[in-house]
Amino acid sequence: MAVRFGLLGDVEIRLHDQLIDPGHARQRCVLTALLVDANNVVRTDELLERVWGGRGPQRARDGLYTYLSRLRRLLAGSAEVRLERRSGGYLLAVDPAAIDLYRFRDLVARAGAADDDEKALRLFDEALELWRGEPFAHLDTPWLDLQRQGLHRERVAAQRDRADAALRLGRHGAILPELCRQSIEYPLDERLVGQLMLVLYRSGQQAEALERYRQLSGELSEALGIEPQPELRELYRRILNADPSVAASPQPGLAGPRQLPAPPTQFVGRVGELARLGRVALPPAGVDGQGSVVTISGPGGIGKSWLALRWAGDSLAEFPDGQLYVNLLGFDPVAEPMPAATALRGFLDAFGVPPASMPAEADALAGRYRSLVAGRRMLIMLDNARDTAQVVPLLPGVGTCTVLVTSRRNLTGLVTAHGAVPLRLGLLADEEAASLLAGVMGRRRVAAEPDSVSGILAQCGGLPLALGVVAAHAVTHPHLPLAALAQQLRDDATRLDSLHADDLTASLRAVFAASCRALTPAADRAFALLGVPAGPDLSAPAIASLTDLSPATCRVVLGELTDAHLVEQHSPDRYRLHDLIRLYAAERAQHEHPPADRHAALRRLLEHYTRLAEAADRTRDPDGSAEPGDFQHRDQAVAWFRAEHGVLIALCRQAADAGFDAHLCRLAFALRYHLEDGGHWDELTTVQSAAVTAARRLSDRAAEGNACYSLARAHARLRRYDDADALYRQAIAIFAALGDAVGEAHARRGLGGLCERRGRRADAVAHNQRALDLYRQAGDKVGQAMALNNAAWVCAHSGDHQQALDHCQEALDLLGQDSHRHPEAAAWDTLGFVHHRRGEYRRATACYRRAVALCRELGDRYSEADALRGLAEACQADGDHAAARDAWRRALEILEQLRHPEADRVRAALTQLP
Numbered sequence: 001m002a003v004r005f006g007l008l009g010d011v012e013i014r015l016h017d018q019l020i021d022p023g024h025a026r027q028r029c030v031l032t033a034l035l036v037d038a039n040n041v042v043r044t045d046e047l048l049e050r051v052w053g054g055r056g057p058q059r060a061r062d063g064l065y066t067y068l069s070r071l072r073r074l075l076a077g078s079a080e081v082r083l084e085r086r087s088g089g090y091l092l093a094v095d096p097a098a099i100d101l102y103r104f105r106d107l108v109a110r111a112g113a114a115d116d117d118e119k120a121l122r123l124f125d126e127a128l129e130l131w132r133g134e135p136f137a138h139l140d141t142p143w144l145d146l147q148r149q150g151l152h153r154e155r156v157a158a159q160r161d162r163a164d165a166a167l168r169l170g171r172h173g174a175i176l177p178e179l180c181r182q183s184i185e186y187p188l189d190e191r192l193v194g195q196l197m198l199v200l201y202r203s204g205q206q207a208e209a210l211e212r213y214r215q216l217s218g219e220l221s222e223a224l225g226i227e228p229q230p231e232l233r234e235l236y237r238r239i240l241n242a243d244p245s246v247a248a249s250p251q252p253g254l255a256g257p258r259q260l261p262a263p264p265t266q267f268v269g270r271v272g273e274l275a276r277l278g279r280v281a282l283p284p285a286g287v288d289g290q291g292s293v294v295t296i297s298g299p300g301g302i303g304k305s306w307l308a309l310r311w312a313g314d315s316l317a318e319f320p321d322g323q324l325y326v327n328l329l330g331f332d333p334v335a336e337p338m339p340a341a342t343a344l345r346g347f348l349d350a351f352g353v354p355p356a357s358m359p360a361e362a363d364a365l366a367g368r369y370r371s372l373v374a375g376r377r378m379l380i381m382l383d384n385a386r387d388t389a390q391v392v393p394l395l396p397g398v399g400t401c402t403v404l405v406t407s408r409r410n411l412t413g414l415v416t417a418h419g420a421v422p423l424r425l426g427l428l429a430d431e432e433a434a435s436l437l438a439g440v441m442g443r444r445r446v447a448a449e450p451d452s453v454s455g456i457l458a459q460c461g462g463l464p465l466a467l468g469v470v471a472a473h474a475v476t477h478p479h480l481p482l483a484a485l486a487q488q489l490r491d492d493a494t495r496l497d498s499l500h501a502d503d504l505t506a507s508l509r510a511v512f513a514a515s516c517r518a519l520t521p522a523a524d525r526a527f528a529l530l531g532v533p534a535g536p537d538l539s540a541p542a543i544a545s546l547t548d549l550s551p552a553t554c555r556v557v558l559g560e561l562t563d564a565h566l567v568e569q570h571s572p573d574r575y576r577l578h579d580l581i582r583l584y585a586a587e588r589a590q591h592e593h594p595p596a597d598r599h600a601a602l603r604r605l606l607e608h609y610t611r612l613a614e615a616a617d618r619t620r621d622p623d624g625s626a627e628p629g630d631f632q633h634r635d636q637a638v639a640w641f642r643a644e645h646g647v648l649i650a651l652c653r654q655a656a657d658a659g660f661d662a663h664l665c666r667l668a669f670a671l672r673y674h675l676e677d678g679g680h681w682d683e684l685t686t687v688q689s690a691a692v693t694a695a696r697r698l699s700d701r702a703a704e705g706n707a708c709y710s711l712a713r714a715h716a717r718l719r720r721y722d723d724a725d726a727l728y729r730q731a732i733a734i735f736a737a738l739g740d741a742v743g744e745a746h747a748r749r750g751l752g753g754l755c756e757r758r759g760r761r762a763d764a765v766a767h768n769q770r771a772l773d774l775y776r777q778a779g780d781k782v783g784q785a786m787a788l789n790n791a792a793w794v795c796a797h798s799g800d801h802q803q804a805l806d807h808c809q810e811a812l813d814l815l816g817q818d819s820h821r822h823p824e825a826a827a828w829d830t831l832g833f834v835h836h837r838r839g840e841y842r843r844a845t846a847c848y849r850r851a852v853a854l855c856r857e858l859g860d861r862y863s864e865a866d867a868l869r870g871l872a873e874a875c876q877a878d879g880d881h882a883a884a885r886d887a888w889r890r891a892l893e894i895l896e897q898l899r900h901p902e903a904d905r906v907r908a909a910l911t912q913l914p
Contacts, residue, residue, distance in 0.1 A: 003078040003094070005035055007101045008151070009132025011139065015077055023070060025139060026051060030067040032136050034083070034092035035099055036147060043089040050143040100130045101151070108158045117165045124162035131155060156186070163195045172202045174316045180265040183212070184439050187219060190232050201239045201246060209239050257350035260323040260381065261570075263313030264306045266439050266468070269432030273423060277311045280421040281402050282318055293395065293403040293418055295411045298425035301465035301578075304406040305383050307425060312379055312404065319402070321376035324350060326394075329536070330386030330407060336653070337386040340393035341682055344369050347394075360681050360718050362393065370397040379404070388413030427462030436464065440471035445482070455486035465578065469566070473518060476563050488517065516566070516588075522553065523560040528592055530567070530577060531585030532601050535650035537576035542647070545608035546601050574643075602654070606663040609644070609651055613670035616640050620673065641674040652687045661694035665703040672710040676717075684714040702743075705734035709747050716754050724754055745774035745783055749790065756794065765794060785811040785823040789830055796834050804834045825854035825863060832870050841878035845871055865894040869906065876913070885913055 006012035011028040013020040022028045033050040034042055042050075044064070052060050068090060072083045081094040096102035104127045111123035135151045136144050159182065166175045179196040186192055193216045200209035213228070213236045220226050227233070238246045281294050296304045312323065326343045329336070344365040348358055351372050359365050373380070373396045385391050385407040391414060395403060405411060405420070414420035428436065434457060438446045446453050460466040474485060516524055526547045530538075533546060544554035558575060561567040567575050577585060589598055615630040616637035631637040641648075648671060655664040668691035675684040688711035695704035712727035728751040735743035752767035768791050775783035792807035811827045832847035848871035855864035872887035888910045895903035 003075070003080050003098055005031075005094070005099045006132065007032060007035060007099065008104060008130050008135050010137045013074070020074065023067075023074070026063070027067040027070060028136075029139055029141060029144065030064065031071055032139065032144065034090065035094075036101070038092050038094050038096060038099055038102070041086045041089045041091045047090065051141065053141045053143065101135075103127075104130045104158075105154070108154070108161075111158075111165075112161060117168050120165045121162065121169065121171075124158060124165065127158055128155070128162065156189075160191050160195065163192075167195065167198060171317070172199045174313060175199060177263045177265065177267060177310055177313050181267075188216065188223070190216065190229055193228075194232050194235050197235060197239060198246060206239060206242070210236065213239075257322045257324055257347075259325040259350055260312055260316075260379070261309060261325060263309045266436060267306055267310045268435040268439060269428055270303070270307055270310070270425075273307055273425065274311055274314075277307070277423060278315070280423070281311070281404065282315070291396065291401045291403070293405065293414060293420040294423055295405045295407065295414055295420050296423050296425060297407050297410050301463050302425050302427065303464035304425055306464060308381055308383070308404045308406055312381060315379070319377055319379040321378045323379040323381065324373075325381045325383065327383045327536070328385045328390055330384045330390065336650075337390060339682065340390055341365055342680075343382075343394055345680070348372070362682075366393045369394075373401055376401065378402075382406070385409075385411065387411070388417075392418070428464060428467070429462065430457055433457050433460065433462050433467055436467050437471050437474075440468070441474050445474070449482040452482035452486045456482065456489065459486070459489040469564075472564055477518060519560060519564065520557075522549070523557045523564075526554075526557045527561055527566055527585055528588035529601050531582060531587070531589040532598050533605055533647075533651065534654045535647040537570065537574050538647065539644070540573045540575065542605060542608055543575065546605045548601070548604060599658070602658060603660065603663075606651060606655055606660055606667075609648060610663050610666045610670070612640065612644075613648060613667055617670040617673065638674075641671075645674075645680075649683050649687065652690060656690040656694060661698050662700075664694045665691050665698070665700060665707065668710070669703070669706050672706075672713075676713065681714050681717050685711065685718070688714060701734050701738055702740065705731050705738065705740070705743055705747075708734065709743070709750065712747070712754075713750060716750070716757075721754060721758055725751070728754065741774040741778040742780050742783060745771040745778070745780070745787070748774065749783075749787055752790065761794065761798070765791070768794070781814045781816075782820050782823060785814045785820070785827065788814070789823060789827050792827075792830050792834070796830065796837060801834050801838050805831065808834065821854050821857060825851050825867070828854065829863075829867050829870065832867070832874065836870070836874050836877065841874050844874035845878065845880075845883070848874055865891045865902075865906075868894070869909075872909070881913055885910065888913070 002016050004012075004014040006014070011022050011032055013022050013031075022031055029051040030047065033047055044061070047064060048060055051064065068083065075081050075083060080098065081092065084091045084093060096106070107123050107127035107130075111120040111127065114120040114123060135148045159178075163175055163179060166172075176196075176199050179192065179199055182192055183189075183196055193212055197209040197212050200206075200212065213232070216232075217228055220228060228236075235246065237243075277294065277296075281292055296308055298304055316323075324347050326338070326346055328343060329338045339362075341362040344362070345355075345358055347369050348365065349355070353368070353372075359368060378396075378401045380394070380396065380401055380403045382391055382394055382403065382405045385405050387407075387409060388411050391405055391411065395418060405414065410422065410424070411420065412422075415422050434446065434453060437453060437456070456470055457467075460470060470485065470489075474480065474482060516527060519527065526543070526549065529547050530543070538546070540554060540558060541551065543549075543558065544551050547554060547557070549557065558567060558569070562569050562575070566581055567577055569575050593601075612630055619631040619637040620634050620641070631640065648667065652664060652667055652671070655661075655667065668687050671687060672684070675681075675687065688707045691707035692704060692711060695701075695707055708727045708731040712724045712731060715721075715724035715727060728747050731747040732744055732751065735741075735747060748767045748771040752764045752771065755761070755767060756764035768787055772784060772787040772791065775781075775787055788807045788811035792804040792811070795801070795804035795807065808827045808831045812824065815824050815827075828847050828851035832844045832851060835841070835844035835847060848867050851867040852864055852871060855867055868887045868891035872884045872891065875881075875884035875887060888906055892903060892906045892910065895906055
């Protein structure tokens with residue numbers, strides 16, 4: 001189509017894709033009056049009324065004829081449009097599809113008639129994308145104003161219908177930001193409020209959904225003296241009672257990780273940045289298989305993460321295979337930047353990769369990660385990056401993923417070496433900053449004190465984080481004049497640096513100080529002490545220990561800090577501080593609390609976590625004899641370790657720096673198996689190295705031996721065999737000097753395993769035999785059984801099958817009826833292997849079945865699959881192909897559930913069965 005007309009924004013004419021000037025404002029009015037009624041005769045008197053509004057000059061009719069003549073000449077280049085004189089008036093003959101207004105109405109009608117919500121959603125989106133701004137922008141007559149109002153109603157109706165379609169499809173997260181913005185513009189729209197209530201409720205924000213209703217009810221009563229409609233009142237009742245009828249329906253096709261945090265609800269402005277982000281972060285229309293990397297840079301607190309999350313929330317449909325998210329802690333005021341290997345393990349965990357199957361080396365982790373995301377249409381958000389080196393291992397290979405990186409640095413290395421597109425974020429304009437305040441505090445309150453608002457804007461300097469804290473302070477003190485708040489900010493200028501984009505630490509200090517002064521003394525003290533510990537977040541009980549408050553009082557204080565936007569409750573019972581707020585809290589702690597108070601607070605926190613870590617370590621071993629206490633069962637202890645992992649590692653570093661050597665040694669000992677099972681070998685190395693140094697400062701030989709042993713195991717897994725060998729021998733010497741037979745046996749058994757991996761079988765046998773002798777000397781039956789099983793495995797691989805059988809039987813006799821299921825399952829698995837090697841297939845299958853049953857009882861899914869594979873091989877060798885097929889299938893089912901890479905080998909074995 002050669003000609004196009006635009007009315008939904010500035011009046012436009014496009015001829016052969018070239019923008020044509022429609023002429024003088026009055027001439028544009030004439031064109032608009034004809035286009036609105038395209039293909040219909042518009043009487044001359046009606047044209048005059050539409051263009052001049054009954055107040056035209058005496059020669060208005062002559063002017064009209066002039067404008068019509070000019071429009072004919074303007075449109076003469078297209079055969080698709082004709083301006084014709086008809087009896088009593090004029091007609092603009094044109095295909096309705098050439099006019100954006102008619103296309104909008106047609107698309108909305110087709111969307112309303114569609115029997116498929118996905119199709120309807122696409123049609124609504126296409127229709128609403130035609131809007132470029134205010135209809136007939138910059139033209140003003142009474143008739144145009146009426147038309148404009150009507151079109152606004154049509155657009156709002158289309159937006160509401162689109163939201164209904166999205167709700168039916170379960171796209172709650174995608175439409176939440178838009179509904180929040182519309183609710184500010186149309187606060188009394190009951191249909192909109194109902195949709196927003198549903199989205200909030202289905203997003204897990206029941207309290208916020210109910211609060212939206214209460215706000216509307218109060219505003220309707222105050223403004224109009226009426227109540228909400230019965231339908232909305234009924235929806236409120238159902239949400240209040242958690243009625244199943246308002247729960248979200250399952251979203252079809254949902255697969256892959258969904259780690260993206262919720263988008264910000266009070267986002268304003270950034271129209272240009274969002275548009276550019278959309279252009280550079282997504283492949284052009286019709287282009288598949290093309291990924292992109294975008295860096296969003298700017299000062300701290302400028303809103304980089306908000307922009308990325310807002311765009312991502314609006315673009316979820318573009319990433320059907322999911323989203324990955326990690327905070328890299330690049331500029332955390334206390335914690336160290338996150339190693340890329342740690343972030344990679346988090347991503348692999350999101351894909352369900354078992355910790356035992358995660359590679360130890362960083363390069364292998366990156367390769368596994370790239371394999372998992374290859375061919376997927378995913379969004380990967382790397383938040384708060386320190387530098388290019390931290391980001392590069394987290395980039396996917398060539399593929400279809402979009403990567404958003406936020407950082408306070410420009411990351412030019414990503415731009416030059418990896419083709420990243422840079423997007424630098426500046427301060428909010430005054431109009432945008434004022435809109436942010438109005439969205440939080442309410443338009444009436446902002447409009448009532450314009451001078452005070454101007455003062456607040458000047459002090460905040462367009463920094464979104466500062467504006468959010470000030471607004472929260474105002475909302476929590478509704479009777480406090482904004483003038484008083486503005487005065488508080490001005491007073492701080494005499495003591496602190498002025499609010500300026502070049503010095504964000506100083507600029508924010510004034511905002512935080514003003515907010516803290518309004519806190520109760522207990523909350524103010526707690527806030528400052530939250531600057532003492534490192535780590536990504538803290539649980540409520542941990543904060544109670546840190547601040548020396550009772551649990552009940554602590555929850556009240558945390559509620560106050562959360563309301564003031566100084567602390568964020570990002571998940572149930574867990575709290576964190578924004579990095580700049582944490583910096584301010586740390587400064588407060590440094591300046592207002594003497595070293596003895598800070599030392600005591602850190603000691604309380606370390607004692608809290610050390611005690612719980614020791615209890616969890618005792619409980620996590622199902623073969624142990626721990627009595628129920630803080631943790632009732634193994635799963636609960638394992639879940640606690642995973643939730644507190646980042647905090648525990650940070651506390652180990654802080655304990656080392658602050659001289660809490662005894663706590664560090666205890667924490668390191670309690671963490672050893674958690675870090676091993678999770679494959680956190682680098683962190684295990686760091687923690688145990690620090691524990692070795694701390695133990696030597698304490699002259700605590702037992703703690704030194706334990707740390708050397710654990711550090712040796714870490715080096716062995718990382719294939720640093722010389723380091724591991726030396727540390728095992730140090731541990732052996734320490735335990736021998738202490739007379740700790742069990743400790744020496746553990747170290748010798750570890751050294752024996754290391755010797756076997758290095759091909760020194762004779763040394764392996766000798767160390768394992770010495771370990772067995774020590775276990776016997778100490779009367780440690782479980783240790784003897786483990787050593788005997790290790791000896792059996794060495795014998796089996798050496799061809800000494802009878803000796804292997806004898807060792808396994810002796811191990812089982814030692815365990816007897818005691819509930820030591822892990823070594824018992826391992827012994828039966830080894831017996832199955834030995835009998836298979838001897839050609840005794842029936843006995844092998846019986847042993848493997850016993851091992852399978854024990855592993856299933858333990859809930860050890862991987863070992864169960866491993867035993868099933870042995871069972872399948874034994875059955876196949878015995879000619880029982882049906883039983884082999886059943887065992888292979890059961891093993892494959894488990895490995896697929898675990899997303900274990902060995903599933904491919906089992907699948908291949910299944911296909912080779914006759």
